[in-house]
Amino acid sequence: MEEEKEDLSTYTSDANAMTQMQHFGTLGPDLFAREILLMNTQVEGCSHVEGFPDLAHALEVGEKIKLVLEPYNPYDRHAILVKNQEGKKLGYIPRSKNEVLFHLMDAGKFLYGEVARVYEFQDIKNHNPRYQLVINVYMQD
Numbered sequence: 001m002e003e004e005k006e007d008l009s010t011y012t013s014d015a016n017a018m019t020q021m022q023h024f025g026t027l028g029p030d031l032f033a034r035e036i037l038l039m040n041t042q043v044e045g046c047s048h049v050e051g052f053p054d055l056a057h058a059l060e061v062g063e064k065i066k067l068v069l070e071p072y073n074p075y076d077r078h079a080i081l082v083k084n085q086e087g088k089k090l091g092y093i094p095r096s097k098n099e100v101l102f103h104l105m106d107a108g109k110f111l112y113g114e115v116a117r118v119y120e121f122q123d124i125k126n127h128n129p130r131y132q133l134v135i136n137v138y139m140q141d
Contacts, residue, residue: 036139038101040116043082043091043133055088056118056131065113065135067093069105078102082113082135090133101137110140 046052066083073079080093080101093101105111113135123130 033140036141038111038137038139039097040134040136041094041097043135044094045091046131046133049089049091052090052131053120053129055084055090056120056133059084059115059118059133061115061117063115065090065115067101067105067111067113067137069102071102071106080105082133093137104139111137112140113137 046056049055064085066085066087068081068083070079070081071077076092076095076098078095078099080098082090082092084090092098101111115133116136117134118131120129120131122128
């Protein structure tokens with residue numbers, strides 16, 4: 001029994017020390033933050049984004065991507081817009097994958113993307129170059 005009390009007092013003492021460090025600014029706000037990979041997904045609608053080839057060439061693997069809710073989107077009430085760091089539209093999270101992400105974000109969870117892959121390929125029908133953007137979606141908890 002005494003050992004249990006001793007362990008508990010150690011935890012209490014550690015918690016007090018952390019509270020003091022937070023109070024005095026020596027403990028960063030992200031100390032306990034974890035990145036949780038939620039999914040890997042292709043971004044849809046890139047071919048409809050004006051100037052996307054230039055945007056695609058500027059993207060780098062590992063670059064952070066913004067996710068923005070669009071609850072009033074006329075085509076999808078769970079739409080999540082994908083933007084680069086400068087705020088330029090890149091496309092959307094696919095409708096088949098966006099509902100849970102939408103609800104997490106709507107509930108106040110911080111979600112963001114990270115570029116996993118960008119590649120160019122030739123459209124077989126009209127021989128024009130096309131691009132595909134694949135991102136990893138993370139939640140910070």
